[in-house]
Amino acid sequence: MIEETETIEEFLVRHSADVEEAVRTAAAAEIMPRFRRLAEHEIDQKSGPHDLVTDADRLAERYLTDRLGALLPGSVVVGEEAVHADPAVYDALHGDAPVWIVDPVDGTRQFVHGDPGFCTLVALARGGVLLGSWTYAPALDLIATAVRGRGALLDGQPLRSGTPDAGRAxxxxxxxxxxxxxxxxxxxxxxxxxxxxxxxxxxxxxxxxxxxxxxxxxxxxxxxxxxxxxxxxxxxxxxxxxxxxxxxxxxxxxxxxxxxxxxxxxxxxxxxxxxxxxxxxxxxxxxxxx
Structure with a gap:
């Protein structure tokens, strides 16, 4: 929970590990138990055959919505499945409140086909400015995080993108x-x-x-x-x-x-x-x- 005199940036430094724990818990409870075990009734189409949603997407987003909202009172959650159900949810990105942006299973098509190339994505923004980032690939056992102005980490170690090698495509x-x-x-x-x-x-x-x-x-x-x-x-x-x-x-x-x-x-x-x-x-x- 954010303290009365604490800024969002200070909150992130203090609670980034709590967000990471929430993301890991959602994956452990709702996503990985269904990986390569999905039944047909747990998979639906949204806009077409390439746009899939599963029970793992819905349940993981529900957990993260509750957990992240409790972690930062006054914040709102814009999740992919919530927006699919009610497009007006997306309007929160234009408001003044801190916004958690959630994709419970990014790469649902890969998830459905038993491919480990999927992840859970969470970001925190305010006024259109991105402040915090969490990318968790549970089947690959990778977690990447970032806080604005404090750099990026992969599995707790500093992460730098570097520059492309000269002369290489x-x-x-x-x-x-x-x-x-x-x-x-x-x-x-x-x-x-x-x-x-x-x-x-x-x-x-x-x-x-x-x-x-x-x-x-x-x-x-x-x-x-x-x-x-x-x-x-x-x-x-x-x-x-x-x-x-x-x-x-x-x-x-x-x-x-x-x-x-x-x-x-x-x-x-x-x-x-x-x-x-x-x-x-x-x-x-x-x-x-x-």
């Missing part, structure tokens, strides 16, 4: 074709040229973690749902990276961004990828099948 994960409009696909084609090694993304949260670890040079995403991006953007930023929309402005979690946008290991790489997303496609290399 940039490794970029971009929006999966299943989740992009025709216009966004055309913009992403700018990545398919010499000097870039693009591929379709998996879990957005784990792609951001890969950028923060220096295993991936950048992402290029064409949607702006806050629960997919909030935790990862602060993680990358605090690890030394940068994020830009296709017009060169920083990404805003409150929306209204020029898409696609990029998050990269360093500012120079972010500008380079953003430029590829805005320039005419010309004659890019044709993406290989699969």
């Amino acid at each position: 940039l490794r970029v994960a971009h929006s999966h074709p299943d989740y992009t409009t025709d216009e966004q696909k055309r913009s992403l084609l700018g990545l398919y040229r010499d000097g870039v090694e693009p591929r379709a993304c998996g879990s957005a949260g784990l792609e951001y973690l890969a950028v923060a670890r220096g295993e991936l040079d950048a992402t290029a995403f064409s949607w702006e749902a806050a629960w997919d991006h909030a935790a990862g953007l602060l993680l990358v930023e605090e690890a030394g990276g940068a994020h830009l929309t296709r017009t060169g402005a920083p990404f805003r979690i409150t929306g209204g961004n020029a898409l696609p946008f990029t998050a990269a290991r360093d500012e120079r790489t972010a500008h380079r990828i953003a430029a590829l997303l805005t320039e005419p496609a010309g004659e890019p290399r044709v993406p290989s099948a699969g």
Whole structure:
């Protein structure tokens, strides 16, 4: 609970471990017992066959909503499944109260298919500013955290994104074709040229973690749902990276961004990828099948 004279930043320093414990508990109680054990009645479609939700998503979000709200009285929770049930919940991002942004299972498609490449994402924001970040991949036993102005950690150790090696093609994960409009696909084609090694993304949260670890040079995403991006953007930023929309402005979690946008290991790489997303496609290399 926040003390009367305590700032949100001071609260985060004091309670980051409590948030981590809540995320771990949600995974242990609701997510991992269902991993590779899901019954058909525990899986539903939302907008289509690629947009899945499971009992693990719903129950983990319910637990985190209760736990995080109790940890910071006066805060509100914007969770993916709550917004699906009531889109007005998303409006809290524009309010004055601290907002927990929750994706209980980022990479639900991977989770459903028994792939360990999924994670739980939690971020804390106020007034559109990201303040705290937690990324937990329970099947991979990885936890990454960040507090604005205090750096990023992976399993408790300092995390730095570094810079891409000179002369090597940039490794970029971009929006999966299943989740992009025709216009966004055309913009992403700018990545398919010499000097870039693009591929379709998996879990957005784990792609951001890969950028923060220096295993991936950048992402290029064409949607702006806050629960997919909030935790990862602060993680990358605090690890030394940068994020830009296709017009060169920083990404805003409150929306209204020029898409696609990029998050990269360093500012120079972010500008380079953003430029590829805005320039005419010309004659890019044709993406290989699969």
